Amino acid sequence: MGNRTAEDWLAPLRERHLIPEGIRAAFVVGSVARGWHNPRSDYDIYVVSDSLYAAETSEAIPVPLEPSFVTVEVFYAQEKRWEVKYWSDSQIDQMLAKVSWDAYERGSIPGNALASIEELTLARLGHCLPLIGADWVEERRSQLGRTAFRSFAIARSLGAADTYVEDALGQMEAGDLESAVLSARQAFGHAVDALLEGEGEFGSHQPKWRANRFKAATPGVLTFDEYWAVETLQTYDNADPLPWIKMVLALCQDIAMRVDVS
């Protein structure tokens, strides 16, 4: 992030006494950490400590973990909105345990393994910018790589794609082509998410970044231009939607053929 040092990032937090005791790590996440930010982007920072930080000013967000919430502090500085989210070290352990190979092989339902906030948090470990505790971040990345997180994410996305394909087929059979077009678009989005997750590009709960994630992953199955042509309906013919719908559904299947879920 330009010439900004870790201390430059941490100074506004220190001034506001937002660095807790027992801190294990602090890291920048989101668009800034990926280099995808724009002049209106917020600054998002995660802080992990032994005990969950909570102050009177903290907002609590429920999570299916113990403790059953994470806390958030929001402030404005340097003409930016800063959002600092606090996790306990134990909560990170619990999320990693939810996506263990044991859990995967027991048949845990992929879409239910993690709440969106949990999946996004684990996904963000892969591309964060450590400010404190670089070793902690590296160890957690390594642990994540030994879990079935990738397989869970792929299976979830392919399952969602299958559901929309089924919807599109039914809508086509009923002659409801407008709905079928929308379902095909949804199916394609999830199929591409699976493809990107197969390449280690997670974060499919934020489809606004799909094009950027695609460019970062450069999957061999589709070129960016091929992907973008479908995403932006370049060959869609409103007078005859059926060929486009069938092409997209076949493409979803081609992607499923190529993405290894194991």
Place this chain on the structure above:
Amino acid sequence: MNHVVDRSESVPRRVLGIRIRRMKDDFLIGDEDRALLIEDIAAFIFASLDGHRSTTKVAQLVAQEYGVDEGTALADVVEFLGDLADQGIIEW
């Protein structure tokens, strides 16, 4: 044998809506509780169905990959694809 000749120039396609999961080089086809596992040479054949290749062309790929003669490969491919067609997994 006539069945083999009949299908040789047909283009087999995977039926849209069939659930497919790839595991390394193998495929699980259909719903998990009654999924069909396609392995080894069958997986190679299934992966070769791109909606453009004829059955003969698929058999040629099999012959090259596994070192068998094209006639034998064609007969085996037609038989395998016939089974898949009976199960609604591919169509001609």
